[in-house]
Every structure is written in structure tokens, then in C-alpha cells.
Amino acid sequence: MDFRAEKGKITALVGPNGAGKTTIIKIVSTLILPTSGNAYVDGFDVVSQAKEVRRKIGLVTVSDRLMYYRLTGVENLVFYGALYNMGLREARERARELLQLVGLGDWSEQPIMHYSTGMLRRLAIARSLMHDPDVILLDEPTLGIDTTTSRKVRQLIRGLAFNRTIVLTSHLMKEIEELADDIFIIKSGRVVAKGTPVEIKSLAGRFAEASIPSRTINSEMEKYVLRFDNGMALVRAPESSVAAMTGQYVEVEPTLEDAYIMLAGESATDFRPYQIKRGGAWGREHPF
Amino acid sequence: MNILSKLYAYIYLRGFRVWFSYKTQAVLTLLSWVLPVFTYYFTGTALGNSIVSKLGAGNYTAFFVIGLAFQGYVASTITTASQRLRNEQLYGTIEYYVLAPSGAFSFLVYTMLWGLALNSLSAIVILLVGRALGVVYTVSGLLTASLIIILLVLSSFGIAAMSGAVVMVTKQGNPIALFYSTFSTLMGNVVFPVTALPFYIRVVSYAIPLTWALQGLRGALLYGESLSLIMPDIMILLVFVIILVPIGTLSYIAAFNKARRDGTLSQY
Numbered sequence: 001m002d003f004r005a006e007k008g009k010i011t012a013l014v015g016p017n018g019a020g021k022t023t024i025i026k027i028v029s030t031l032i033l034p035t036s037g038n039a040y041v042d043g044f045d046v047v048s049q050a051k052e053v054r055r056k057i058g059l060v061t062v063s064d065r066l067m068y069y070r071l072t073g074v075e076n077l078v079f080y081g082a083l084y085n086m087g088l089r090e091a092r093e094r095a096r097e098l099l100q101l102v103g104l105g106d107w108s109e110q111p112i113m114h115y116s117t118g119m120l121r122r123l124a125i126a127r128s129l130m131h132d133p134d135v136i137l138l139d140e141p142t143l144g145i146d147t148t149t150s151r152k153v154r155q156l157i158r159g160l161a162f163n164r165t166i167v168l169t170s171h172l173m174k175e176i177e178e179l180a181d182d183i184f185i186i187k188s189g190r191v192v193a194k195g196t197p198v199e200i201k202s203l204a205g206r207f208a209e210a211s212i213p214s215r216t217i218n219s220e221m222e223k224y225v226l227r228f229d230n231g232m233a234l235v236r237a238p239e240s241s242v243a244a245m246t247g248q249y250v251e252v253e254p255t256l257e258d259a260y261i262m263l264a265g266e267s268a269t270d271f272r273p274y275q276i277k278r279g280g281a282w283g284r285e286h287p288f
Numbered sequence: 289m290n291i292l293s294k295l296y297a298y299i300y301l302r303g304f305r306v307w308f309s310y311k312t313q314a315v316l317t318l319l320s321w322v323l324p325v326f327t328y329y330f331t332g333t334a335l336g337n338s339i340v341s342k343l344g345a346g347n348y349t350a351f352f353v354i355g356l357a358f359q360g361y362v363a364s365t366i367t368t369a370s371q372r373l374r375n376e377q378l379y380g381t382i383e384y385y386v387l388a389p390s391g392a393f394s395f396l397v398y399t400m401l402w403g404l405a406l407n408s409l410s411a412i413v414i415l416l417v418g419r420a421l422g423v424v425y426t427v428s429g430l431l432t433a434s435l436i437i438i439l440l441v442l443s444s445f446g447i448a449a450m451s452g453a454v455v456m457v458t459k460q461g462n463p464i465a466l467f468y469s470t471f472s473t474l475m476g477n478v479v480f481p482v483t484a485l486p487f488y489i490r491v492v493s494y495a496i497p498l499t500w501a502l503q504g505l506r507g508a509l510l511y512g513e514s515l516s517l518i519m520p521d522i523m524i525l526l527v528f529v530i531i532l533v534p535i536g537t538l539s540y541i542a543a544f545n546k547a548r549r550d551g552t553l554s555q556y
Contacts, residue, residue, distance in 0.1 A: 023551065031383050032551045054387050061554070063380040068302060070309040075301050082297035083388035085290045111309075127384075 001191045003184045007134070010157065010166040012176045015186035015264055021169040022062070024186070025137050028167070029059045041135055057135045058128030062143055066124060069113040073099055073123055076112060077130055084131040091130075098126040102156060118149030125156060136160060138168040142175060154179055173257040183256075185263050193263045197256055204259035206239040210249035221245075223265045238262060294390065298398035299405050307406070321360075321410040325417045328352045328479055347510075353418030354506050355478035357411040361404065361437070362444045362476070362498045366468045368403030369396055369448035373455045377556040386553065392544050393537070396452055400445060429508030432515050436508065439525035440501040446532025447497075453536075453543035459556050477502040497528040 001024070005011035013021045026032040028039055030050040038045065044052040067076045074095045081091030099108040102122040107115065112123060121141060128136055141157065142150040157179060160166060170176055176183060177197050185193040185200070193203055209226075214233045217225060224237035235242065236258065242249045308314050329349060376382040376395075385395040415425070451464040473479060475489060476498035482490050493499045504521035507513035515522075547553040 026383075026551070026553075029387060031386060031548060031553050033545070033549045051389065055389060057387070059383070059387060061380065061383065066380045066384070068306060068379075068381075070306045071301060075305070079297045079301050080384065080388070082290065082293040083385065083390050083394075085389055086293060087290055088293045088296055091293060 001184075001186065001189060003191060003194070005135075005165050005167045005182070007165045008161065008163065009181040010161045010168065010179050011182045011184070012180035013167065013169045013184050013186055014171070014173075014176055014260060019186045019264070020189040021186055022139055023189075025059070025061075025139050025167070025169060028053075029057055029137055030054055055131070056133055057137055058131070058133035060121075060124045060128050060136070060138045060141055062139045067112055067120065067127070070111055072111055073104055073108045073115070073126075076123065077127055080127050081130050086130070094130060095126075098129055099123075101129075102126045103152060116149075118145040118153070121145055121149075121153060122156065125153070125160075129160070133164070135165045135167070138166065140169055140171070142170065142172065150175070173255070173260055177256045185260060187264045193259075200259050200263075201254055201256055204238070204254035204262050207236060207252050207254040207258050208239040208242040208249040209234065209236045209252050210242045210246050211235075212242075212246050216245060223261055294394070294398055295401070299402045303402035303405065317406075318413070321413045322417055324356055325353065325414055325421070328356070329421055347423070349418065349421050350423045350510050351481075351506065352479045353414060353421070353423050354509060355476075355502055357414040357418070358437070358440070358502060358505055359473060359476060359478045359498060360407040360410045360414075361440055362447075362501075363469050363472055364403045364407045364410075365400050365441065365444040366448045366451050367465045368406075369399055370451040370455045370462050370465045372399045373452050374460070374556070377455075377459065377554070380554060383554055386544065386548075393540070396449060396540060397445075400441075400448055404441060423510075425509050426512035428512050429510075432508040432513075432518055433505050435515075436501050436504045436518070436522060436525065439522065439529055440497060443497040443501075443525060443528040443532050446529070446534075446536035449536030449540040450532075453539040456540075456543035456547050472496065472498055475499075497525055497532075500524045500528075 001020070003011070003013070003024075013024060015021055023032060027034050028041060028046060030046050030053050033047060040046065041053045041056050044056065046053050068079065071079065074092065077095035077098060078088065078091045081094060082088070086094065096105070096108060099105050102125055104115075104119060104122055104126070107119065112120065115123065121143075125136075125138070125141065128138075138157065142153050145153065154175060157166060157168065168179070180197060183193075183195060183197060183200050184191050193200060195203070211232045211234050214228055214231050217233050217235070221235060221237065221241065224235045224241070226234045226236050228234075235245075236252065239249070239251060307317075329352075373382070373395075376385065382392075386392050388394075415423075419425070447464060447468065451462055451468075454462050454464055475482070475485065475493045476496050477493065477500075478498070482493040482499055485493060500521045504518045504525070507518050507521070544553075
């Protein structure tokens with residue numbers, strides 16, 4: 001797959017579970033060695049110039065842990081600052097500054113075992129900024145956090161994009177629509193569509209909603225079903241597909257989610273083939 | 289490099305601060321340092337003295353006090369490194385060590401330093417308990433003892449790195465750590481001389497750096513033997529260092545690269 005993320009923009013990688021989003025994030029961050037192909041961060045090769053790449057990037061992976069629960073917010077950040085060769089004073093100052101930035105200033109001296117999931121996500125973002133990287137990689141940054149905190153995290157991400165390159169993954173199309181400048185839809189390790197949110201939506205063409213008998217839903221239409229009710233299925237699908245099934249339908253404005261469903265649909269797999277068969281190339285030789 | 293901030297981070301923050309936040313564990317750890325000394329003292333005075341005196345090892349209390357005090361260096365260095373690596377896999381923090389400029393190798397070195405700091409305390413406590421039980425140390429042997437300890441630590445570093453490599457690949461199940469945390473007491477010249485062991489086990493004992501280190505440390509700290517007298521033990525330890533450090537380092541780096549290649553770095 002090919003993708004390019006530009007400075008000052010937020011680039012979103014979206015796709016079903018197992019599509020390869022996290023694998024791409026980890027290849028770009030040098031944590032997984034690619035079996036073939038090339039990846040560069042600011043011109044540095046992720047394999048042969050891994051050290052240079054690591055200095056350029058800040059990473060936020062998917063987990064509610066990833067920190068030392070018994071230490072305070074400041075201590076956790078100072079710890080990671082030390083790993084980036086920062087002096088203690090510099091690390092403490094930077095830690096306090098970042099905790100303010102992510103809205104955790106009042107909690108900086110509290111052990112993080114008292115933090116909520118949303119606070120831990122913000123702390124993880126603060127950690128990724130400790131060494132002031134040019135590129136920030138965020139793997140599902142709002143996973144498992146409430147609506148209000150999600151909004152705060154989105155504001156924070158938008159603010160960071162001003163002079164950095166942001167690459168994020170998410171399953172929330174509303175979030176992608178709000179944040180992303182460029183979107184790459186990935187399916188089974190391949191880019192199936194790319195463009196701005198408006199361009200991606202335009203790929204959906206005309207969409208329609210209709211209620212049709214459940215028994216008429218075939219495997220191709222299954223992904224467009226919104227709900228089943230009393231033997232009927234409410235579908236939201238490309239107008240041509242709906243028209244082929246019924247004459248009674250309502251035309252609707254396609255959303256980014258509609259376009260995503262049409263382009264990516266459901267993955268035939270919901271596992272990580274890369275990790276199941278060590279060596280990675282297996283996935284390409286045995287399409288799923 | 290900023291070594292001071294790393295020492296602060298690894299030894300104070302991630303080491304002492306976290307360790308001491310579990311108060312019960314801290315108290316139990318202190319007890320685990322002291323109680324074995326009394327256990328061997330009471331059982332050993334009945335049996336051990338006759339065994340070691342037959343083998344010409346002198347006072348049994350002095351013998352096992354030195355053994356227990358320094359056995360911890362080896363066992364803890366090796367188990368601390370591999371356990372810590374395992375913990376970081378479970379926490380999901382291992383990837384952040386790899387990402388940082390200081391890298392996974394720095395993680396191993398500083399993690400070991402925390403293990404050594406804790407076990408230096410343990411060694412001091414055991415030596416003090418030994419003093420209270422009547423063991424007399426010769427101050428003149430301190431310099432030689434320090435040299436032996438450095439070589440013991442370096443050779444243990446090589447084994448710890450190999451142990452860490454095993455954890456990176458197997459995730460759980462570490463024969464190297466198991467051997468050093470259990471069998472080294474039996475076979476490492478710790479609580480009785482290796483000459484008391486059957487020949488075929490003695491062969492294994494001679495392949496453990498600890499056996500030679502303890503022989504040298506007893507000579508230096510209990511009998512005030514000169515550097516030239518202890519030189520054979522020092523040379524053998526040096527050979528261990530020359531062999532184990534490169535093998536350990538290379539296997540540790542290879543294990544991390546394998547995990548990156550296989551995409552299993554964050555798996556546990």
C-alpha cells in the first residue's frame with residue numbers, strides 16, 4: 001500500500017479490524033520490520049535509519065496502560081523524558097508544560113492509578129510530545145473514552161497539527177470527518193480509496209434508504225442493513241442497489257460512514273494475519 | 289546521554305518509588321534478606337561446620353554469609369532483567385523503550401543497575417547480620433573483593449542479556465532465570481563448597497562464574513589473601529566476562545530484531 005502524510009495536516013488511516021492500520025503505524029514507527037517495500041519519515045528510511053526516524057516520531061498506541069500506575073503524571077513524563085536524554089530540570093519543566101496543555105495540570109502530582117481512561121489517553125499524548133517530535137502517530141486515540149473527553153482529545157489533536165504531521169487511525173467516522181484532511185481507506189492491507197472527506201463522500205455517489213423484506217437481503221447487501229424489524233430490513237445503500245430491490249425508497253445525502261461501508265465493507269477476517277504467520281509475506285501470498 | 293537523569297528515572301522512579309509504594313512487599317523483601325542467614329546459621333552449625341571443616345573451608349557461618357550475600361548479585365541481576373522485561377511486555381511499555389534514543393540495550397543496563405542497587409543493600413544487610421553472628425572480615429581484602437564483584441557483575445550481565453533474549457522470544461518460560469534463581473544456591477559454592485558435590489555436578493559448578501567469584505571473595509574478605517593469590521579466580525572470571533558479555537549482547541539484540549521482524553514486540 002502507498003500513503004503519504006503531509007506536514008500541517010491530519011491523515012487518517014481507516015479500515016476494518018485486521019486491515020493493517022496498526023501494522024502500518026508500527027512499521028512507520030520502526031517497531032515492526034517490513035517484509036518488503038519502503039517507508040520513510042521525513043526522508044529517513046524506517047529500516048536503515050531507524051534511529052533518526054525514532055527521534056522524529058511520537059507514538060500513542062492502543063492501551064489504557066502503557067505507563068507506571070504507581071507514579072504521578074509528572075513522574076511518568078519525567079521518566080520518558082530521561083529515556084530521550086533530557087536533563088531532569090528540562091524534563092520536569094516540559095512535563096508540567098505538557099500536562100497543562102492536555103488539561104491535566106491539576107492532576108500532575110497524583111499517581112496515575114487514580115486517572116480515568118480519558119485522562120490516561122491525554123497523558124499518553126503528552127508523553128508522545130515530550131521530545132517535541134515532528135510526526136505524531138495516534139492509534140485509535142479516543143478508543144474507550146466518553147463523548148466530552150473525546151471532544152477534548154480531538155481539540156488537542158487539531159491543535160497539534162498546526163506545525164506537525166499527524167497520522168491517526170480510528171473506527172469513528174464522525175471523528176475522522178471532523179479531524180482528517182486526508183483519508184486512506186485500507187482493506188486487507190491495501191488502500192482501496194484515498195482523498196479528502198469530501199472526495200471520499202463523493203465516491204459514494206447517490207444513496208437511498210428503504211425498507212425491504214429481510215429474506216431478500218443477500219450477502220452483498222448485508223453490510224448496508226441498518227436494522228431488522230418484523231421481517232423487514234431497513235437498508236441504506238447506493239441508490240442503484242436499492243432501486244434494483246424496490247421502487248419505494250428515499251434518497252439521502254451520503255455520509256462518510258456510507259462511503260466507508262461501500263468501499264471497505266466488512267473484512268472477511270478479523271485477525272492479524274501478520275502476527276499469526278510470522279514473516280508477514282504470508283498475508284499477501286494467501287489473500288483472505 | 290544524561291546518565292544522571294537515567295539513573296534517577298530507572299533507579300529512583302521506576303525502581304525505588306514503585307517498589308516502596310508496595311509497603312508489604314518492601315517489608316517482606318527485607319525479611320527475605322535476613323531470614324535465610326538465620327536458617328543456615330541454626331541448621332548449619334549442626335551439620336555445616338563438620339562438612340566444611342573436613343573440606344578445609346574453615347568457619348561455616350563465615351562461609352555461607354559470604355555465599356548468601358553475593359549470590360543475590362547473580363540471581364537478582366539475571367532474574368530482575370528478565371522479570372522486568374516480562375513486566376514491560378505486560379504493561380505495553382516495551383515498545384516505548386525501543387522507540388527512545390537510549391534504546392532497548394540501555395533498558396537492560398539500567399534495569400540491572402536497579403537490581404544491583406537493591407542487592408547491594410541486601411549484601412550489606414547480610415554481611416552485617418554475619419558480623420553480629422561473629423564473622424570477622426578483613427578490611428585489606430576490600431579492594432580485591434571490589435574487583436571480583438565488578439567481574440561477577442559483568443559476567444552476570446552477559447547471562448542476564450541472554451535471559452532477556454529468551455523472554456523476548458518465549459515471553460514466558462525462562463530456563464536461564466530459573467537455573468540462576470534456584471540451582472545457583474545449590475551448585476554455585478554458596479552454602480557449601482563445590483568439593484562436597486558429586487563430580488558430575490561439580491563440573492556444572494565450575495561453569496558458573498559465581499563459584500569462582502565466591503572462592504575469591506572468601507579469600508579476600510575472610511582470609512585477607514593478596515591479589516596474586518586470588519589471581520587465578522580473577523583470570524577465570526575475566527574469561528567468563530570475555531565470553532558471556534558479547535554472546536549476551538548479541539543474543540539480546542538479535543532477539544529484539546526477531547521480535548520486530550515477526551511483529552511480536554508487544555505480544556506477551
